Amino acid sequence: MTDRSALQARLEQGIAALGLQLPAEAVPRLLDYQALLERWNAAYNLTAIRDPAEMVSRHLLDSLAILPYVQGQSLADLGTGPGLPGIPLAIAAPGREVLLVDSNGKKVRFLREAIRSLKLEGVRAVQSRVEEVQGQFDCITARAFASLADMLHWGGHLLAPQGQWLAMKGKAPDDELPGVPDGFSVRGIHALDVPGLGAAERHLVVLQRT
Template identity: 85%
Template sequence: MTDRSALQIQLEQGIAKLGLTLPANAVPRLLDYLALLERWNAAYNLTAIRDPAEMVTRHLLDSLAILPYVQGQTLADLGTGPGLPGIPLAIAAPGRQVLLVDSNGKKVRFLREAIRALKLEGVRALQARVEEVEGQFDCITARAFASLADMFAWGGHLLAPGGVWLAMKGKPPEDELAGVPQAFIVRGIHTLAVPGLGSAERHLVVLEHASP
């Protein structure tokens, strides 16, 4: 069991390296989320990562690395799993309406408990397949969820005009770009430097509606 103070130092140093300024209570709330995830993970196998220090890097800091690209008042996190990146983003930048979407019942049960325990205002969890979700959102996030073609086939209807789609990938998805529908355009592919991740690659594909 990693000492919470050590995790706090690791998280604070990582946030500083990312150049982020978070609300005063964000770090303890992120660590509370991590503790809850670790506790549930023992019984429900929500994530393959077991080591809390590795969770700080691969879950919290990995999610927070895209914060500068998040925009608008509404966000849908598709295929969120145990709430990644949606819950860290909701803690780091409160005030946005966030919908966490996953088809897995036990993961959604965990999400609802996390929302309740962490008092995450404006955050909802929905058990559904992406193609069943209704509404439109200023920002959509998807982390290691599907190919770009599948993402837009299932969820393209969810992106509001003027909104931004943030697809989190490992290696640059050059082979997937041809699958992006003509209605959408790639605005940029950004290399993310996640503190502590070592040689593992992280990239963010930023997409939006093509001009009419």
């Protein structure tokens, strides 16, 4: 078990390196989320990452790296798994309606417990396939969820007219760009420098309706 103060130092250094200003209570709540995920992971295998320090880098900071691109009053996180990036984003920038979507029952049970125990206001979890979700959202996030073509085919109906789709990828998905369906355009591809991930490549693809 890694000492919480060491995890806090790693998290705070990472947030500073990302140039983010978070609410005062964000860091302890992010660490509470990490501890809950670590505890549930022992029984439910929610993530392949087991090391707490790696969870800070690969889950918390990786999610927070896209915060500057998040906009609007509502966000849907598709294929959220154990709440990534949706829960860290909800903690870092409260006040937005957030819908966490996953088809895996174990993961959704964890999400509901996290929402309850962390008192995440405005955050809901739903067990559903993406194509069956209803509503429209100002911002949609999806982390290593599917190809750009599949993401937009399944979930494109959820993006509000002026909304922004944030697709989190490893290496730059140049081979996926020709598959972006009609009605959507790529507004930018941003290389993300996530503290603690070393040479691991991270990119964010920003899409909008045309």
